[in-house]
Amino acid sequence: MKKRMPPDSPVLFDFAPTGPDFSIETDCRKQGFWPVAGTDEAGRGPLAGPVVAAAVILDPDNIPDGLNDSKQLSKARRESLFEIILKTSIVSIASSSPATIDDRNILRASLDAMRRSILGLTTRPAIILADGKDVPPGIACPGRAVIKGDSRSVSIAAASIIAKVMRDRMMEQAGELYPEYGFAGHAGYGTAAHRQAIEEHGACPLHRMSFRPLRKD
Template sequence: MKRSTPPDSPKLFEDLPLKPDFSLEDAARLSGLWPIAGTDEAGRGPLAGPVVAAAVILDPDHIPDGLNDSKKLTLKQRETLFDQIIATAEVSIASSSPRLIDERNILRASLNAMCRAVAGLCTRPALVLADGRDVPPGMTCQGRAVIKGDARSVSIAAASIVAKVTRDRMMVRAGFVWPAYGFEGHAGYGTAQHRGAIEAHGPCGLHRMSFRPLKKDGVVAE
């Protein structure tokens, strides 16, 4: 029977480590839970594009050096670590489309993608460490919500890197399909350039129509 634990109190983690480590995984392994997967998402805030989630089971004997919250890494560092994670760990990736985001809201769409990423792992984890306050519903294993997880757990940090790199690459491809919006430069975030393109051309099929300022618009360009 699957179980979920409540998220940690943020007050307990005001002094975070300088970088994530394997201590959460080691503690769970000592209690008999193994293997352990970390899961995280990228792309909750943009006005366009999918939200992408990754689940990663690291090999304790081959953990890439430099794993950290993807937002704290440079593009080159993320790309290098992405390749190392793919080469040494078990990885699964899933995404929720803009339409699903509009139908279910961004939180539910993000958790759904995380659940599907976990389900896509070849090895069923005994425990999933999920970044944030929520355990993705529907998982067939135990889950633990870890606030600031990408700064505490290398498994979650690895998932954040895989999700971020994958989504950025998707948005570069989207830039070729919809060149008027410059997706390759801003990845769908609400930059001045992006908002100006929406004003000039209207939204396209990648835009999240439930997000402001798009919510007031009714026509979607093909």
């Protein structure tokens, strides 16, 4: 019989967190859930490119300094932490293509990428901490959805860094294939320059045709 974890508790106080720590993971360990994996994704909002997910099991005796929500870090710091996390942690990465996003919708495609990143871990976790409101379906262990998890859990923060850096690198490569769109600069997000490029050149195979303004009702 699987152990059950309670849902994420509501926020009781309205103040800014000081940054992610290992306390949620420690609580899980005290309740008999070990090891703990964090998972997060990058790229739900762009008009082009894949959504990329990562799952990370940190070494509690060797947690990299400076882990935080990837959006709060500079590109140089993310790149540095990316390499450190890969050296010190168990990491798995998966992605869902634009075609999958169009076929299944962005939420399902994101959760499926998270599921596959979890299944790809070489060590089986006892519990998953998933950023956001949803736990990926189809995982072989309990899961806990952690709202704003990348600013609360260092495991989720590490996953957010891995996913963000990997996706940015993929979009830089996409920019070499389709230089007219400037993917390396905006990573597929709907900037004014990107929208103008779509107006001038039309869509390419990396665009999400279910997203406005590409979607034609």
